[in-house]
Amino acid sequence: MRTLLVLSSLFAATATAGENQIILKDRPGKNQVIAQCAICHSPDYITQHATILDRAGWEKTVGKMINIMGAPINDYDKQIIIDYLAQNYGK
């Protein structure tokens, strides 16, 4: 919990005014995506790939974020995030 609080404040400190105008689809999983992915990058990284990545592509990308970019996402959230991205921003 403490980690989560620290991370949220970090996000708030670094999010730009412009990116707050990006509205991700309001479906189950959105909260996890905002809480985890937006620690390091704005959500336009997601919308930009909507016509490019299918489910396998999103699985690979989320895996890269965890294994290479060091995103601290547990397996439970990982699956929720992949499902959200594949269903709402999948090719």
Add this chain to the structure above:
Amino acid sequence: MNERRHFIKKAAGSLAALGGLSLLHRSGLAVATGEEEATIMDALPGKEALIKKTYRPPNYETPVNYFDAPFTPNNRFFVRYHNAVIPEVKAGEWRLRIGGDALRSPLELTLEQMRRDFKPVEIAALCLCSGNRRSFFEPKVPGIQWGSGAMGNARWRGVRLKDVLAAAGIGKSALEVSLDGADSGVLKTTPDFIKSLPLAKALDENTLIAFEMNGEPLPHWNGFPARLIIPGWTATYWMKHLTAVNVMSKAFDGFWMKTAYRIPKDRFTSGQFSSQETGSAMPITEMLVNSLITNVEDGQSLPANKAMEIKGVAWDGGNGIAQVEVSTNGGVTWHQATLKQDYGRFSWRQWHFSFEPKRLGAYLIMARATSQSGASQPLEPIPNPSGYHHNAVQKITIKLA
């Protein structure tokens, strides 16, 4: 919903202000629906409006109409970062640390010392993102979906990296030189953006540590107070906010060399960076011969004048441009374009071509550059997993009415 409409309107307003009305149609902004991403113009602090690709880390490209000038204005120069923590470096506090296991005597230099102790050099060179035009690959590949604007031509002024390294003394075992900048990831677990160069490239007389760009200090978003300039090589090596240079006896094995920015060996010429090559892949290095039409856009309608002018730029990895040919009939016949002033083999070369249209209607315009080495642009881009090196001949349809 209202908020979004307002946002698009605002973006449309900025585009119209740029005189890029036709861009609205090309980008689909005027009819933004569904999943298609609208073109958003946005200005980073200290910059003028650029085409926003991502807000954080900031990735912004230059609208093509700014490429009509021989040198790209600093406040319209493209911005590309991998990590979101980008400190505003103060010139007085900045230090460059020269170290590594294959260096004789480590050095720490201030900006003042750099300017005072080493010979100043200025080079005109094109800075081009490896993934420029990635969005034009079919099928599409993941990565920042750059259009044609992730590049810019500038006069870079600074000192030679080889002079600075000589002051510190290079050991006999030196193999690569690694480069690090002040930027970093939000999380400690994210790999720092570190690149390396083969020793020969680091010692090339054209490889600079630059402080100035087009006669001004580097803008913050382009690497203030000092960045690497590796003329002829793609911009991934042009480390911004340079803080550390390490001369190493071993090949650097970080993510940004070992895994990212790599191309298949069987489709591109190798031999530039043997210490980083594997059986099948190698780092991207030299830019390929390429050109861009800068004054007309695909789908644009124009009044039929007696003489129509097509303008653009052409470049390669440092051999220089030998010729640019233009076709107005989809490649059936080709004509020599006139090359403008030569600012050196690492600068892009402006060119123009005039023709008298004999009829109204559609014209398929193409431009093809050939380098002094004889290399020329292919009709289709060379497929590769990360969408680098897009240098296919453009095909632009204009309508004369």
